[in-house]
Amino acid sequence: MTPSRETPSLLSADHVLHTIAEDLAHRFAGVFSPETVERYVFESYTALGRTARITSHLPPLTERFARERLTALAQSKGQAPHDVPEVLLVCVQNAGRSQMAAALLDHHAQGLVHVRSAGSAPGDALHPRAVEVMGEIGIDLASSFPKPLTDDVVRAADVVITMGCGDACPIYPGKRYEDWELRDPADSSLEQSRQVRDEIDARVRQLLSEIITAPVADH
Amino acid sequence: MTPSRETPSLLSADHVLHTIAEDLAHRFAGVFSPETVERYVFESYTALGRTARITSHLPPLTERFARERLTALAQSKGQAPHDVPEVLLVCVQNAGRSQMAAALLDHHAQGLVHVRSAGSAPGDALHPRAVEVMGEIGIDLASSFPKPLTDDVVRAADVVITMGCGDACPIYPGKRYEDWELRDPADSSLEQSRQVRDEIDARVRQLLSEIITAPVADH
Numbered sequence: 329m330t331p332s333r334e335t336p337s338l339l340s341a342d343h344v345l346h347t348i349a350e351d352l353a354h355r356f357a358g359v360f361s362p363e364t365v366e367r368y369v370f371e372s373y374t375a376l377g378r379t380a381r382i383t384s385h386l387p388p389l390t391e392r393f394a395r396e397r398l399t400a401l402a403q404s405k406g407q408a409p410h411d412v413p414e415v416l417l418v419c420v421q422n423a424g425r426s427q428m429a430a431a432l433l434d435h436h437a438q439g440l441v442h443v444r445s446a447g448s449a450p451g452d453a454l455h456p457r458a459v460e461v462m463g464e465i466g467i468d469l470a471s472s473f474p475k476p477l478t479d480d481v482v483r484a485a486d487v488v489i490t491m492g493c494g495d496a497c498p499i500y501p502g503k504r505y506e507d508w509e510l511r512d513p514a515d516s517s518l519e520q521s522r523q524v525r526d527e528i529d530a531r532v533r534q535l536l537s538e539i540i541t542a543p544v545a546d547h
Numbered sequence: 548m549t550p551s552r553e554t555p556s557l558l559s560a561d562h563v564l565h566t567i568a569e570d571l572a573h574r575f576a577g578v579f580s581p582e583t584v585e586r587y588v589f590e591s592y593t594a595l596g597r598t599a600r601i602t603s604h605l606p607p608l609t610e611r612f613a614r615e616r617l618t619a620l621a622q623s624k625g626q627a628p629h630d631v632p633e634v635l636l637v638c639v640q641n642a643g644r645s646q647m648a649a650a651l652l653d654h655h656a657q658g659l660v661h662v663r664s665a666g667s668a669p670g671d672a673l674h675p676r677a678v679e680v681m682g683e684i685g686i687d688l689a690s691s692f693p694k695p696l697t698d699d700v701v702r703a704a705d706v707v708i709t710m711g712c713g714d715a716c717p718i719y720p721g722k723r724y725e726d727w728e729l730r731d732p733a734d735s736s737l738e739q740s741r742q743v744r745d746e747i748d749a750r751v752r753q754l755l756s757e758i759i760t761a762p763v764a765d766h
Contacts, residue, residue: 342719364583367620367698371590374698378667378715401586448597449668476695479586479593496597500561 344387345369348394356398359407369394375476381452389473396444400484413441413539416485418497422447422474424458424513425491428525431467432532440540444481448496450474457521458513465525487539506535563606564588567613575617578626588613594695600671608692615663619703632660632758635704637716641666641693643677643732644710647744650686651751659759663700667715669693676740677732684744706758725754 349369353362360368372394377383402408415433419426422445430445437443451474459469477497482488487504490497492512499505508531513521568588572581579587591613596602621627634652638645641664649664656662670693678688701707701716706723709716711731718724727750732740 341717361580364586367583367586370698370702374696374701374717377717378696380715383714477593477597479589482593483589495602496599498560498593498596 341373341383341387345373345390348387348391352391352395352398355395356402359402360398365394365398368398372397375478376473379450379452379474379476393475397478397480400444401480404480404483410484412437412439413486414484415441415443415487415489415535415539416481417443417445417489417491418448418477418493419445419491420448420493420512421451421455421514422476423451423453424455425510425524425528427454427469427472427474428458428462428513429489429491429508429528429532431462431469431472432525432529433536435467436533436536437540441536444485446475446477446481448477448493450476455514457516457518461513461518461521461525464522487535489535504539560592560602560606564592564609567606567610571610571614571617574614575621578621578624579617584613584617587617591616594697595692598669598671598693598695612694616697616699619663620699623699623702629703631656631658632705633703634660634662634706634708634754634758635700636662636664636708636710637667637696637712638664638710639667639712639731640670640674640733641695642670642672643674644729644743644747646673646688646691646693647677647681647732648708648710648727648747648751650681650688650691651744651748652755654686655752655755656759660755663704665694665696665700667696667712669695674733676735676737680732680737680740680744683741706754708754723758
């Protein structure tokens with residue numbers, strides 16, 4: 329039996345992923361075994377590749393996704409710093425609402441909380457309207473990308489905010505869960521998307537005032 | 548900060564999942580660490596929960612999914628038997644085409660190949676029309692469920708068949724890849740679904756004749 333299809337660019341991804349795994353194994357030495365890190369890298373690659381539009385860009389995103397997941401897992405095991413509240417924002421596609429909320433929370437929190445986001449059925453790219461209305465207030469979503477919800481980021485979270493994704497997120501004890509009802513920018517006009525952005529902004533400020541005691545700055 | 552939502556049924560899932568992880572750790576003792584097995588169980592649960600319609604049924608499906616993934620991973624590392632060709636069938640939802648193909652291949656192969664299936668964007672249940680037209684030829688899909696494509700099952704495969712899922716499946720060296728163009732039963736009438744079933748049946752028999760030397764029985 330011989331391979332019936334040859335794809336040199338993707339074959340070399342295998343090599344790049346092994347290099348990423350070696351680097352991350354070094355970074356997480358003493359916390360996770362090289363085998364665990366390699367599993368995270370390859371499963372993260374396959375998970376992003378399931379829904380990505382352009383798979384040639386995946387290795388650098390895989391590195392970020394796997395690193396963030398391993399960091400979350402290490403935090404949940406008490407093996408990485410957990411100095412500020414961890415907030416996880418989950419919507420369906422991780423292409424609009426949860427990305428806007430994550431960026432706004434990160435912006436206002438000024439390092440006083442750490443933010444992650446994910447989707448129950450991730451889209452293949454951010455929604456252009458979400459990128460546009462965030463750009464209008466000076467927040468750049470260019471480096472953001474949709475990611476599937478994983479157990480590790482739920483475990484690491486102190487606060488989980490769901491937006492329109494039903495029961496997709498596991499419920500674990502000791503965390504604060506909230507569900508926000510918001511219009512999906514994917515189904516909205518530009519003006520409606522601005523309203524969603526501003527509603528998210530108000531909710532994010534309210535949340536922030538409840539989970540930290542320091543004053544919340546204006547953008 | 549206190550939990551703002553109490554969901555006893557899902558909190559107890561946490562306990563059930565730990566029990567599943569302990570049992571699987573025992574089964575895979577000497578192959579995988581208990582930590583690796585626990586990660587597989589919880590990530591499998593979250594992965595199925597992302598798209599499941601009824602999350603209360605998830606623990607038993609999680610056990611099967613995690614066990615199959617760990618077996619595939621052990622095979623790819625040479626730590627579990629790999630006596631017959633492993634065939635992986637991938638479509639978008641793992642709700643129609645890949646499930647029909649997996650069931651037909653398993654039926655005809657009579658143990659001479661081992662079959663797995665997965666989807667790039669798994670649906671929340673099997674497509675009723677796929678279940679119906681397979682039932683007409685005496686093959687029961689009642690215990691099948693849509694599963695996301697994972698790296699471990701690709702690694703373990705000797706043959707990967709993709710059906711309409713684009714480049715979602717990683718390409719690794721040393722495997723046979725084929726792409727089958729088939730109508731999606733989700734967009735088809737009952738009669739068209741029967742035609743898809745019969746076309747899959749012919750392709751599956753052809754594939755089987757190429758990967759094993761024993762004669763292929765009629766159903």
